[in-house]
Amino acid sequence: MSTPETIEPNREASLRARARITGVVYLGYFVMAIFAEFIGRRNVAYGNAANLVADAFYIAVTVLFYFMFKPVNRNLSLLAACLSLAGCAIMILSIFHLAPSHISPLLFFGPYCLLIGYLILRSTFLPRILGVLMVLAGLGWLIFLTPPAKPVTAFLEILGIVAEGSLCLWLVVMGVNVPRWEGAGGSSVNRCGTR
Numbered sequence: 001m002s003t004p005e006t007i008e009p010n011r012e013a014s015l016r017a018r019a020r021i022t023g024v025v026y027l028g029y030f031v032m033a034i035f036a037e038f039i040g041r042r043n044v045a046y047g048n049a050a051n052l053v054a055d056a057f058y059i060a061v062t063v064l065f066y067f068m069f070k071p072v073n074r075n076l077s078l079l080a081a082c083l084s085l086a087g088c089a090i091m092i093l094s095i096f097h098l099a100p101s102h103i104s105p106l107l108f109f110g111p112y113c114l115l116i117g118y119l120i121l122r123s124t125f126l127p128r129i130l131g132v133l134m135v136l137a138g139l140g141w142l143i144f145l146t147p148p149a150k151p152v153t154a155f156l157e158i159l160g161i162v163a164e165g166s167l168c169l170w171l172v173v174m175g176v177n178v179p180r181w182e183g184a185g186g187s188s189v190n191r192c193g194t195r
Contacts, residue, residue: 012178012179015175015176015178015181015182016175016176016178017175019068019171019175019176020171020172020175021064022061022064022065022068022171023168023169023170023171023172023173023175024172025057025060025061025064026057026061026164026167026168026171026172027168027169027172028057029054029057029058029061030164030165030168032050032051032053032054032057033051033054035050035054036048036050036051036053036054048095051091051095052092052095055088055091055092058084058088059084059085059088062081062084062085062088063081065077065080065081065084065116066078066080066081068176069116069119069120069123071181072119072122072123073119073122076115076118076119077115077119079115080111080112080115080116080119083108083109083111083112083115084108084109084112086108087105087106087107087108087109087112088105090103090104090105090108091105104145106141106142106144106145107145109138109141110138110139110140110141110142110144110145111138111142112138113134113135113137113138113141113160113163113164114134114135114138114139115138116134116138116167117130117131117132117133117134117135117136117137117138117163118131118135119131120134120167121135123180123181124177124180125176125177125178125180125181126167126170126176126177127170129166130163130166130167130170133162133163133166133167134163134164134167136159136163137159137160137162137163137164140156140159140160141156141160143156144156144157
């Protein structure tokens, strides 16, 4: 028979593992996106296939982030997820040349990064610097879409990669602060499935 003392460390390890899995899936997205860029220069069909796999990873990350940030603010987490899924849909449609050319996925990923950054800032289970970086990345992606941004596009791309890469690596290495995540309402989500 298990006691609360033996359950709590197991539960903490499980929640930390779930956060690390989110980070690993995020890392999978980065690896596939880089591979798609590299291989796409040599073979368009392979590049498109790799981009589809990268998009699948990002869809998975979106769902995992929804559940991670749901305890912070359910409505904003849902809105963020919807924006990201819309951006992923545009990217997938672009691969098949079905997306309207005037709609950039960044119109959705910019606000998505802004919302994830805000949710991190509101949470206490991830470092605030990650939230600041994500907010800056979101603003950067939106600025990237404007014609005057052309001279600084490389900087804006680096900012986005650094912000999302930092969040990814933090989750892989550190996970989340489980007691603070549960304090935000994560325990009620985990036990009941809803909040």
